[in-house]
Amino acid sequence: MLDSSIERAARATPPVVAKRIQGLSDRAIAWLFVAPSIFLLLAVNIFPLIWTIRLSFTNFRVNRPNAEVGFVGLKNYINILTDADIWQTMQATAHFLIWTIVLQVLIGFTLAYLINKKFRGNDMWTTIIVLPMMLSPAVVGNFWTFLYQPQIGLFNYAVGFLTGTDPSAFSMIGDVSLAPWAIVIVDTWMWTPFVMLICLAGLRSIPGSIYEAAECDRASKWRQFWTITIPMVLPFLMLAILFRGIENFKMFDLVVQLTGGGPGSTTELTSINLKREAFEKWRTGYASAYAVILFVTVFGLASIYVKALNKVKQR
Amino acid sequence: MSSYSVTEPSGRQKLFAGTLVILYALITILPLLWIIGTSFKSPSDAIAYPPKTFFSPTLEGYVNLFTTRTRATEEDVKALGEPTTWYDRIVRKDGFVIAGPSRFMERFSNSMIIGFGSTVLCIVLGTAAAYAFSRFKVPLKDDLLFFILSTRMMPPIAVAIPIFLMFRSLGLNDTHLGMILLYTAVNLSLAVWLLKGFIDEIPIEYEEAALIDGYTRFQAFYKVVLPQAMTGIASTAIFCLIFAWNEYAFAVLLTSGTAQTAPPFIPTIIGVGGQDWPAVAAGATLFLVPVMIFTIVLRKHLLRGITFGAVRK
Numbered sequence: 001m002l003d004s005s006i007e008r009a010a011r012a013t014p015p016v017v018a019k020r021i022q023g024l025s026d027r028a029i030a031w032l033f034v035a036p037s038i039f040l041l042l043a044v045n046i047f048p049l050i051w052t053i054r055l056s057f058t059n060f061r062v063n064r065p066n067a068e069v070g071f072v073g074l075k076n077y078i079n080i081l082t083d084a085d086i087w088q089t090m091q092a093t094a095h096f097l098i099w100t101i102v103l104q105v106l107i108g109f110t111l112a113y114l115i116n117k118k119f120r121g122n123d124m125w126t127t128i129i130v131l132p133m134m135l136s137p138a139v140v141g142n143f144w145t146f147l148y149q150p151q152i153g154l155f156n157y158a159v160g161f162l163t164g165t166d167p168s169a170f171s172m173i174g175d176v177s178l179a180p181w182a183i184v185i186v187d188t189w190m191w192t193p194f195v196m197l198i199c200l201a202g203l204r205s206i207p208g209s210i211y212e213a214a215e216c217d218r219a220s221k222w223r224q225f226w227t228i229t230i231p232m233v234l235p236f237l238m239l240a241i242l243f244r245g246i247e248n249f250k251m252f253d254l255v256v257q258l259t260g261g262g263p264g265s266t267t268e269l270t271s272i273n274l275k276r277e278a279f280e281k282w283r284t285g286y287a288s289a290y291a292v293i294l295f296v297t298v299f300g301l302a303s304i305y306v307k308a309l310n311k312v313k314q315r
Numbered sequence: 316m317s318s319y320s321v322t323e324p325s326g327r328q329k330l331f332a333g334t335l336v337i338l339y340a341l342i343t344i345l346p347l348l349w350i351i352g353t354s355f356k357s358p359s360d361a362i363a364y365p366p367k368t369f370f371s372p373t374l375e376g377y378v379n380l381f382t383t384r385t386r387a388t389e390e391d392v393k394a395l396g397e398p399t400t401w402y403d404r405i406v407r408k409d410g411f412v413i414a415g416p417s418r419f420m421e422r423f424s425n426s427m428i429i430g431f432g433s434t435v436l437c438i439v440l441g442t443a444a445a446y447a448f449s450r451f452k453v454p455l456k457d458d459l460l461f462f463i464l465s466t467r468m469m470p471p472i473a474v475a476i477p478i479f480l481m482f483r484s485l486g487l488n489d490t491h492l493g494m495i496l497l498y499t500a501v502n503l504s505l506a507v508w509l510l511k512g513f514i515d516e517i518p519i520e521y522e523e524a525a526l527i528d529g530y531t532r533f534q535a536f537y538k539v540v541l542p543q544a545m546t547g548i549a550s551t552a553i554f555c556l557i558f559a560w561n562e563y564a565f566a567v568l569l570t571s572g573t574a575q576t577a578p579p580f581i582p583t584i585i586g587v588g589g590q591d592w593p594a595v596a597a598g599a600t601l602f603l604v605p606v607m608i609f610t611i612v613l614r615k616h617l618l619r620g621i622t623f624g625a626v627r628k
Binding site for chain 1: 324328329330332333335336337339340343344345346347349350353362363364365366440441443444446447448451452453459462463465466467468469470471472473474475476477478479480481496497499500501503504507532533557560561563564567568577578579581582590592595596598599602603606607609610611614617618621622625626
């Protein structure tokens with residue numbers, strides 16, 4: 001007690017020397033503190049982005065550094081937007097995006113609603129449910145190829161056990177019609193906890209007094225759910241959808257390890273397709289235009305969505 | 316129970332909710348337990364049909380993960396004499412001899428160097444920037460903050476092309492330094508946003524008192540603000556570490572040899588005739604378990620970290 005007050009008194013009396021080097025103004029400190037971060041972000045994010053935009057108007061190829069680089073105008077953009085394969089990729093991405101969000105919202109919200117009933121030990125079980133989303137998607141994706149093996153895989157065995165079908169009769173990642181669902185299942189397994197956590201935060205933010213008031217007014221439980229719970233959780237849910245949407249539009253690591261885009265190109269999402277163009281076919285200019293289109297799409301959709309989100313929040 | 320409450324769920328509701336959640340938790344944890352279990356199986360047990368729940372555990376997967384082996388004839392094995400170590404014994408049982416260490420340790424330590432390096436750099440830069448954004452009038456503050464956030468919307472592959480070119484001309488391709496700088500930049504947006512939230516919560520009066528007592532801004536920053544922000548800094552650091560640890564896209568595109576991390580390496584572990592699943596599982600287990608432990612330790616701060624501080628509990 002005494003010691004700490006002496007110590008505090010000592011600390012409160014700064015050395016005289018310190019006063020003399022007190023030269024820096026607040027403004028200078030502010031810049032000194034912010035500048036390194038801004039510089040790094042400019043160098044590693046914005047500068048490359050500008051470079052990408054510049055490359056997107058050329059026919060540059062990384063693997064032919066000595067070839068003449070020609071300016072091709074909008075040709076890359078036109079080629080991409082009229083390419084049927086790319087539209088198929090976009091469709092695969094849309095399928096993945098829509099179904100993962102639908103499933104994750106449904107399961108995630110239900111779980112959050114149940115956990116919010118505060119049964120004994122809910123904290124421990126929540127932590128267990130959260131584990132998959134913290135792991136490396138590439139390593140997890142690779143391991144799921146093992147679980148998806150016909151016959152020996154755990155997933156096929158479980159499905160066979162539950163439905164009575166032969167576990168070696170189907171292959172989740174080898175079948176054209178099943179592969180798009182194989183990636184949806186793994187992503188849902190991995191990321192449902194994320195939606196759940198955010199919904200849980202939303203549910204916990206609702207004050208109990210609102211329900212008490214509704215109870216006094218004799219509103220049914222069903223009615224309370226639709227007029228109190230859902231509207232109050234909606235802003236949180238929309239936030240979760242935004243994060244999942246952006247993440248899954250960028251999806252690369254999990255799917256590339258799980259299916260590699262196959263069979264054929266049924267699970268070839270835009271990022272995987274882009275990687276092929278840029279780092280396997282080495283069509284750098286073309287891939288740059290592709291990257292710009294993707295970025296504009298994400299940014300545009302996200303901005304519209306955030307506006308809608310803010311409207312919901314204001315209500 | 317002192318009084319009846321309409322918002323408190325009934326015992327039956329709790330039982331019902333608890334049962335469903337526990338059921339989901341058990342199903343969701345099963346693949347992870349299966350990975351850990353497979354790492355202790357022998358290759359033949361790993362691909363047995365029906366899948367084996369009970370098996371005699373062996374460290375063969377771990378031995379295969381850390382070593383490279385060559386097939387040897389019976390005479391060769393005899394000529395070598397008795398196996399001297401327990402891992403020699405495991406390998407020779409299948410007619411192999413250990414040829415040398417595998418590259419796993421190298422990849423794993425690359426993951427450590429790059430993960431910790433980028434986390435430290437990110438926290439130093441991020442704390443400084445977050446403090447400035449929190450306490451000073453920075454011109455264009457909101458724009459700068461939005462700019463920092465928007466850098467996360469870009470697909471990694473989209474920026475990988477020019478970064479690849481840039482790193483090549485600077486000689487940073489496939490180096491630890493290059494990867495540390497890259498991951499720092501990727502994580503910085505998260506760090507600044509989170510740390511700003513934590514620093515905003517420290518009452519400004521503490522610093523004002525310190526300034527009146529004659530502290531300089533710098534002194535007030537590291538003697539008053541930093542100790543107060545320590546919990547926030549620690550949990551932000553663990554998030555940066557987990558992101559860097561798990562990252563795959565940049566790692567697979569920008570590294571090939573010296574600086575390659577574990578995520579691109581683990582899926583390439585091949586045994587005789589296809590993937591050596593126990594070895595892959597052993598690598599995955601060693602790689603994933605630290606993250607699982609961090610997650611359990613971190614569970615209270617989880618939400619804030621994964622939502623850029625948008626949701627606070």
